[in-house]
Amino acid sequence: MDSSVALVLAQDGITNGAIYALLSLALVLVFAVTRVIFIPQGEFVAYGALSMAAINAGFLPPTMWLVVTLGIAVAIVDSVAALREEAAARLPxxxxxxxxxxxxxxxxxxxxxxKSLAYPLQVAIALAFVVPLGPQIYRLAFQPVAEATVLLLLIVSVAVHFVLVGLGLYFFGAEGGRTPAFTDGGITLGATYIQFQTLWIVGIAAALIAGLALFFERSIYGKALRATAINRTGARLMGISADLAGKLCFTLAALVGAFSGILIAPITTIYYDTGFLIGLKGFVGAIIGGLASYPLAAAGAILVGLLESYSSFYASAYKEVIVFTLIIPVLLWQSLTKHHVEDEDEH
Amino acid sequence: MKIKLSIKPLVIALSLIGAGNALADITIGVSVSATGSAAVLGGPQKNTTELLPTSIGGEKIIWIVLDEATDPTAAAKNASKLINENKVDLLIAGSITPNVMAAAGAAAESKTPLIALAPNPADGEKFKWTFTMPQGIGLMAEGILEHAKAHNVKTLAFIGYHPDAYGEVWIKALQANVAKYGITFGPIEGFARTDTSVTGQVVKIISAKPDAVIVVASGAPAAMPHSALTERGYKGQIYQTHGAPSPAFLKIGGKNVEGGIIVAGPLIEWDQLPDSHPSKKVGGEYAKLYEAKFGAGSLSSFGGHMWDAWQIASRAIPVAKKKAKPGTAEFRAALRDAIESEKEVAGVHGVFNMSPTNHNGHDARGRVLLQVQNGAFKVISK
Structure with a gap:
């Protein structure tokens, strides 16, 4: 392998790694705040990408019916809850x-x-009809069992994953979707050719990560999320609503997922079930960060991207084996070095 | 207690009447991947069942169509349900190779004839009961190798589903045949349907400088390595297999798959076939029926295998019925024998000549070479 090949592979690995990094951050966030291992994270990637492809081709985003249906379901559930608390004034x-x-x-x-709308507007519409699914899913599937064990939340999460994949096939069909690049073409740097879309992905991923960091450091909602992540009961005693924190972090997770999908849709074809594997690789990154550290998770995700890229050159048939085997030494290391906390003690 | 006693004979009588009716009917069990990753294959196959007749020679046909969801476990469950609960006379199953293998075991055990909709390596007792509609991989591979040899290809690289059943059979078929055509085979690179990037594999292939590359994948994902090769400046011939041709392949591949050569069944471009081709007439019939019901441009190569399964079954059923009554083990055995002795049956995918040693029965009439020209598939001769 000469240096130009190494550079091409590094570029490919970092591009995919940037997407995995975004997803791993979302996974860490959701787990820290709600203790949910968010398996459906990848589905938002597929939904975002395929909604964007639909809008780009001039069709209505098929997820909008789901958003409306779930919206009505949430309205009913919330109304019943409000009536029970005798707070009818909140109904409208x-x-x-x-x-x-x-x-x-x-x-x-x-x-x-x-079809003729400006690209950023199309992105906004795609996001508008995918991101609300995040808080809606939290409200309907997770909020009623918010205090349950990690295992139960995981099982609910798996169920949501299957529902979303099935709906994805119904909405988008078995054929994949692809969208035009944000900017066509690329630049030649030394021996390597870099597509502009690659720069967009890495740039936007970095900007999103910086944005998330600012959000957690500066904004009151970000601080509320951090407080909930550190100590749920303590945060509630300080007047931070656990339900609000849950919805907020699911909104962020959906936003990050859907936007990741829109970012990669121009460089690869996304199918209704592509998201799962992308999400899993983000999960490997998150595991490297111990499901707790944001910088470690992001670094781990980039490592996953690079490992995937180089192993697809050296031993393409064993690529997934190599990537997912990475999780074993990491888990061993963590279980040896970290104090083990029982699920039941967390409350 | 009194009531129970008086009802009992009635129930038995009724169920006997029901059973009597069911025995005269012919029950055909279908299990295809209408959902899951092979929905592109199984969907048209399921649709095709809706076009098939519900009676033959005055005898009612009961079609039981189940979804195996691209899951071999579900395929095995479907097969055993159709065989044990529905007592089917004939099983048409398996949109993908692993699912055929799952059904073939159950079919052989219960001595039920199985018409498989995907290529498969069934052997021994399983082979005895399994008949395969799609063209064998060897037949298709030779189509590509013939073309490659005629165009002075000396080295052929592979990128495809690997590790995966479809990729493996192609690798084996190519490895077995390349020497005959004076071609060196390699490097062999793998990718998966849901991969978001094939850069590593493509870079490796390009650095090996092969004269031609064969992409072994299905539908739109087959366009991904093809596009990546073109985008990275690969100038050699790129071949595709019969898993690839579909509107989605052209849509996703766009300009990047232009010039690619695909070995395929005759159905996809039936109207471009010469009038002498036996598949032109039956292909046209099927294509018109299918597109009338499911919309113009909805025709897919994969649904054709279901149509061919019916071409085979509809000839064998009357023969078997002369020997035994539907619903019995004797009928199933007679049906198997009848299918095995069918000769020169024209299907949409070529001509079937079954024999005790050949349960696929295709010859070179079962393949055509297509080239992507101006965003469409064109039949080419050499």
Whole structure:
């Protein structure tokens, strides 16, 4: 292998690694705040990419019906809860926010000339009809069992994953989708050719990571999430709603996932079930970070990307084996060096 | 207690009437991957069952169509359910190779004839009961190797589903045949359907400088390594297998797959076949029926195997019925024998000549070479 090949592989590894890094951050965030191992994280990648492909081809994003349906379901569940607490005054707001708003958005989008819209607007519409699924799923699937064990939350998570993959096939069909690059072409740096899209991916991933760091350091919501992650009961005693924290981190996870999908859709074909494997590789990154450290998770994810790229050159048939085997020494190391905490003690 | 006693004979009588009816009907069990990753294959196969007749020679046919969801475990369950609960006379199953293998075991054990919709390495007792509709990989591989030899290809590299059943059979078929054509085979690179990048594999292939590359994958994912090779400036001939040709392949591949040569069954471009080709007529019939029901441009090569399964079954059923009553083990055995002795049956994918040693029965009429020209598949002769 000469240096130009090594550079090509490094570039490929870092590009994929940047996506895995974003997903691993989302996974760490969701786990830290809600103790949910968020298996469906990858589905948001596929949903984001395929919704974008649909809009780009001039079709309505198929997920909008799901957003509306789940919105109505959330409105009903929240209304019942509000009535039980005898807080009927909250009803109009609940119904407007959850059910009316998505329907309004749907009506507006119906009359937009989707195909001829500017690219950033198309991205915004794709996000608008995928990201709400995050908090909706939290409200319907996880909030009712928020205090359950990690294992139970994991099982719910697996169930949600299967539902979303099945719906993905229904919405988008078995054929994959691909979108045009943000900017066509690329530049030649020394011996390597770098596509502009690659630069976009790495740049936006870095910007998103920096943005998330700022959000956690500076904003009151970010601090609330951090407080919940450090000590759920303590945070609640300080007046931080665990439900709000849960919804907020699921919103962020959905946003990061869907945006990752939109980022990679121009360089590869995404299928309705592609997300799972991408999500799993992000998960390997998150495991390297012990499901707790953001910088370690991001570094781990980049390592996964590089390892994948180089092993696809040297031993392509064993690529996945090599990547996922990485998890074993990491887990061994962690179980040897870290104090073990029982699930039940966490409450 | 009294009531129970009086009802009992009635129930038995009714169930006997029901059973009597069921015995005269012919039950055909279908298990295809209508969902899951092979939905591109199984979907059209399931659709095709809706076009098939519900009676033959005055006898009712009961079609039981199940989804095996691209999962060999589900395929095995479906096969045993169809055989043990529905007592099917004939099983048409397996959109992908592992699922055929799952069904073939159950079929051989219960002595039920199985028409497989994917190439498979069934042997021994399993082979005895399994008939395979798609062209054998060896037949297709020779089509590519013939073309490669005629165009002075000396080295052929491989990128495909590996490790995976489809990739493995192609690797074996190519390794077994390349020497005959004076071609060196390698390097062999693998990728998976859901991979987001094949850069490593493609870089490795290009640095080995082969005269030609064969991509062994299915549908749109087959376009990914093809595009990556073109984008990285590979100038040699790129071959594709019959897993590839589909509208999705052209859509995803775009300009990058232009010039690629695909070995395929005759169905996809049936209207470009010469009038003398036996598949032109039956292919046209099927294509028109299918597109009338499922929309123009919906025709897929994979659904054709289900149509061919019916071409085979509809000739064998009347023969078997003369020997035994549907629903019995004797009928299933007679049906198997009848299928095994079918000669010159024109299907949409070529002509079948079954024999005790050949349960696939295809010859060179079962393959055509297509080239991507101006975003469409064109039949080429050499």
């Amino acid at each position: 707001m609940i119904i407007f926010k959850n059910a009316v708003l998505p329907i309004l958005a749907l009506v507006v989008v119906r009359y937009l000339p989707l």
